[in-house]
Amino acid sequence: xxxxxxxxxxxxxxxxxxxxxxxxxxxxxxxxxxxxxxxxxxxxxxxxxxxxxxxxxxxxxxxxxxxxxxxxxxxxxxxxxxxxxxxxxxxxxxxxxxxxxxxxxxxxxxxxxxxxxxxxxxxxxxxxxxxxxxxxxxx
Numbered sequence: 001x002x003x004x005x006x007x008x009x010x011x012x013x014x015x016x017x018x019x020x021x022x023x024x025x026x027x028x029x030x031x032x033x034x035x036x037x038x039x040x041x042x043x044x045x046x047x048x049x050x051x052x053x054x055x056x057x058x059x060x061x062x063x064x065x066x067x068x069x070x071x072x073x074x075x076x077x078x079x080x081x082x083x084x085x086x087x088x089x090x091x092x093x094x095x096x097x098x099x100x101x102x103x104x105x106x107x108x109x110x111x112x113x114x115x116x117x118x119x120x121x122x123x124x125x126x127x128x129x130x131x132x133x134x135x136x137x138x139x
Contacts, residue, residue: 074099 074095081091 077098078088078091078095081094082088086094
C-alpha cells in the first residue's frame, strides 16, 4: 500500500511539473510572439510614416510651384489691364482687388466647411445604444 501511494505521489508531481513546464513554455512563446508582432508593427508604421512624409514634401513642392504660377497669372492680368491704357499702379490695384475677392470667397467657403463638430456624435450615439441593449440582455 505504501509503495502504491508513493508512486501515485510521484506521478502527481510529474504531471504537475509537466503541466507547469508546458504552461511556462506556452506563456514564453506567447510573449515572444507578441514582441515580434510589436516589432513588425513598428517597422510597418515607420515605413508608412516615411512614405507619408515623402508625399507631404512633394505636395509642398507642388503648392510652391502652383503659387508661383498663380503670381505669374496675376502679373499677366496686370499687364492685360495696363494694355487698355490704365496706369500700371491702378492695374496692380485692380488685380489685387480681384485676388482679394477670390480669397474672401475661399475663406467663407472654408469657414462654412470647417464649422463641423469634431466629436463623432453618431458613433457615440450608436455605442450608447449598444450599451443599453447589452444591459437589457444581461438582465
